[in-house]
Amino acid sequence: MASYEEYVDYLRRNLTQLERVGDSLSGADERLDYAVKQLLDIRPAVEPLVGLLRELKEAGYIMPSQTQQIAFEYTLAPNQGVRLEDLIPLDGAIISVGFHWPRGCNALVEIAVGHGYKQFMPISGFLALNDASPVYPTHENVKREETAWCVMDNHDGSEKHHVSATVTIAVNNGKYS
Structure with missing residues (x-):
C-alpha cells in the first residue's frame, strides 16, 4: 500500500493545468480511482470472511457480547x-x-x-x-x-x-x- 507522501507525489506529477489554476474538482476522479483500486485489492481477503459470517448468521449463532x-x-x-x-x-x-x-x-x-x-x-x-x-x-x-x-x-x-x-x-x- 502506498504511503501518503507517495500519493501526494502522484497527484503533483499528474495534475493538469486546469487543476493548477484552482479547479479542485477536476482531479477528484483520479483520487477516487486510487481509493477504489485500494479497496479492490483487499476484496479477495474480505470475501471469505463475509461468507463465514453469512454461514454463522444462517446457523443462528451470535457471539455473546459479554x-x-x-x-x-x-x-x-x-x-x-x-x-x-x-x-x-x-x-x-x-x-x-x-x-x-x-x-x-x-x-x-x-x-x-x-x-x-x-x-x-x-x-x-x-x-x-x-x-x-x-x-x-x-x-x-x-x-x-x-x-x-x-x-x-x-x-x-x-x-x-x-x-x-x-x-x-x-x-x-x-x-x-
Whole structure:
C-alpha cells in the first residue's frame, strides 16, 4: 500500500493545468480511482470472511457480547462432600460447564452443577471421571443474583482430590449453539 507522501507525489506529477489554476474538482476522479483500486485489492481477503459470517448468521449463532465465569474448586478430604455456592453476576444464560478430575480420581469423585432449585449438569445424578477435563455446552437461562451451586462428593476412602467445575455465563443476546 502506498504511503501518503507517495500519493501526494502522484497527484503533483499528474495534475493538469486546469487543476493548477484552482479547479479542485477536476482531479477528484483520479483520487477516487486510487481509493477504489485500494479497496479492490483487499476484496479477495474480505470475501471469505463475509461468507463465514453469512454461514454463522444462517446457523443462528451470535457471539455473546459479554461473558463471566464462576469457578468452583475444592480439595476434598477422603469421604468428604461439599456444596459450593456463588451468585450469578449477570442476566443471561449458562452456555457451558467445564469440569476437571485429576489422575487418581478413578470415578470416585462425583460432581453436579445447578442454579436455584434446578440441577442441570447432569440432569440427574452425578458425573464422575478420572484424568479428564471435559467442557459440556448447555443453555440455561439465569437471572442476576440467582444462586449457582456445585455439589462435590469424594467417595475415595484413602485419598484427597482437588476437583473443579467452571460455569460460563453469557449475556442473552441471541441463540447459542
